[in-house]
Amino acid sequence: MYTLFSFLIWLLALPFLAVLALKKKYHKSLSARFLLFKNPKFNPCDVHFHACSLGEVNALKNLISNFDSLALTTTTDTGFAAAKQITQNSRFLPFENLLPFWLEKAKVTVIFEAELWLNLVRSAKKNGSFVVLLNARISDKSYKNYLRFKFYYNKIFENIDLVLAQSERDKARLMELGAKNIIVAGNIKSANSSSPSKILPKFQNRTTITIASTHEGEEELILAGLKNFAQNNKNFKFILAPRHPARFEHCAKIAKIWADELNLSFEKFSENKNFKSDFILLDTIGELINFYAISDIVILGGSFVPNIGGHNPIEPAHFGAKIISGRYFHNQNALYNLVKNIKICKASELGDALKNPPQKSEILQICDLERIIKIIKDEINARKSL
Incomplete structure (x- = not known):
């Protein structure tokens, strides 16, 4: 029923998306996500990371660098451009009605922050993936909206094996939405010791x-x-x-x-x-x-x-x-x-x-990135032995 509902939304949205796609900012992402134009399935891999946009892709860089067999999906043009610099096995994530037919197998699926899509987690589980919600948080502003659609998020969390929350407050809110097996791991963005790609000259006396x-x-x-x-x-x-x-x-x-x-x-x-x-x-x-x-x-x-x-x-x-x-x-x-x-x-x-x-x-506080890496690698190895 949900996929059928998503299809109807997709169908109704197509005329508006066609107009929006005329803008350079959305041209590539909309045609890829909603029509699968130049957006084939990614290659099967050990771990599939999904992040929304440029900031999220950058936040994942240090974590992703620890895995050789990976896929990376995004939803924005800038996010996709950054993802391509990390791995050629990068794609735009299609809209919900297309995911059950498009999503390829990965031993572990890591979803970043608030990218909570039912068919993404459900299709990943159907493919035999261990599903992780990473850097999970619920802001004060969005908390009431999450509660309003609690029935939907309950279904999502039925398909998520592990939630790595940013704080104890996030953990409590996520539990209220039906999340289980929650570990407070901190904010992964604090673990990214950013290194310049080039050394620029400092301005003397200014x-x-x-x-x-x-x-x-x-x-x-x-x-x-x-x-x-x-x-x-x-x-x-x-x-x-x-x-x-x-x-x-x-x-x-x-x-x-x-x-x-x-x-x-x-x-x-x-x-x-x-x-x-x-x-x-x-x-x-x-x-x-x-x-x-x-x-x-x-x-x-x-x-x-x-x-x-x-x-x-x-x-x-x-x-x-x-x-x-x-x-x-x-x-x-x-x-x-x-x-x-x-x-x-x-x-x-x-x-x-x-x-x-x-x-x-x-x-003031740095997330333990090594712990997260170990969790993912342990799950990859467990599925290799099955």
Whole structure:
């Protein structure tokens, strides 16, 4: 019945998806996920990892690197591009009605965080897989919605063998939804000791401020909040790193206007890459961690406008950057609690926050990645002997 219902939803959604697919941002992912266009089954493997998007794929890198026989599925274009750099056995995860016919066998299936799809876990179990929900959490904001559909999540957890929860509070909430065999393992993102892919030069005698992972409407707010400060302080270099590549050109216009008003030089990183300008737009993928490594201060985006919920503070904290965040980080509460010295303010208060910046950030608790690796490898070996 559920697959039939999913098919009807798929059928009704097709006209809307066809219009949405005209946008470059969704063209590849929608045709692959809903029509299986250039999206064949992945090769059978020991472990199938599923993560939603770029941030989740990056969070899994250190774990994935411990396995040779693997598949990796995602749902977004940026996530897929990152997955392909890890393994060629990467695919877009199809919509629910297609999964029973598409999903290939894996000895262990690892699903990251909130990617709770009934046909994904049910089809994996039918294929003989040991199903793990990794980094499981239920945010305060989404808790009531989970309870509203408790009957659905009960069915999902019937097909999940092991839940690795982020905290005791998450464990209690997951149990209420029907989850069993729960281990509190911490947040795997705290175990990722991020390493730069290249060493960028530090700016001598200048404080580097990286404005990271910003969303629509956020650049204007942040830059407005920084304007008076930047007018009166010339020993700073600004890096702006928008979250989504589709917005690079739009953000370049905003940044150029702001820089011109303050008589600051401006460049796109993709065009010059010489770091001479006062303001640099980071308009390439996969470079943000390299800039975190040389940043003195990180203004963490996704937190100055509602409905985004913040981004991962662990990454800049690995390098001891001074972190300033907005107030809207509800989706990242667990990670924020793991980092010491994050300063919270409104966008309009950023100038004052920079006059009195926080201490260097510190990570308070690290997830035991080796324990998780052992659990997965033990289950792979158990199924090899069957």
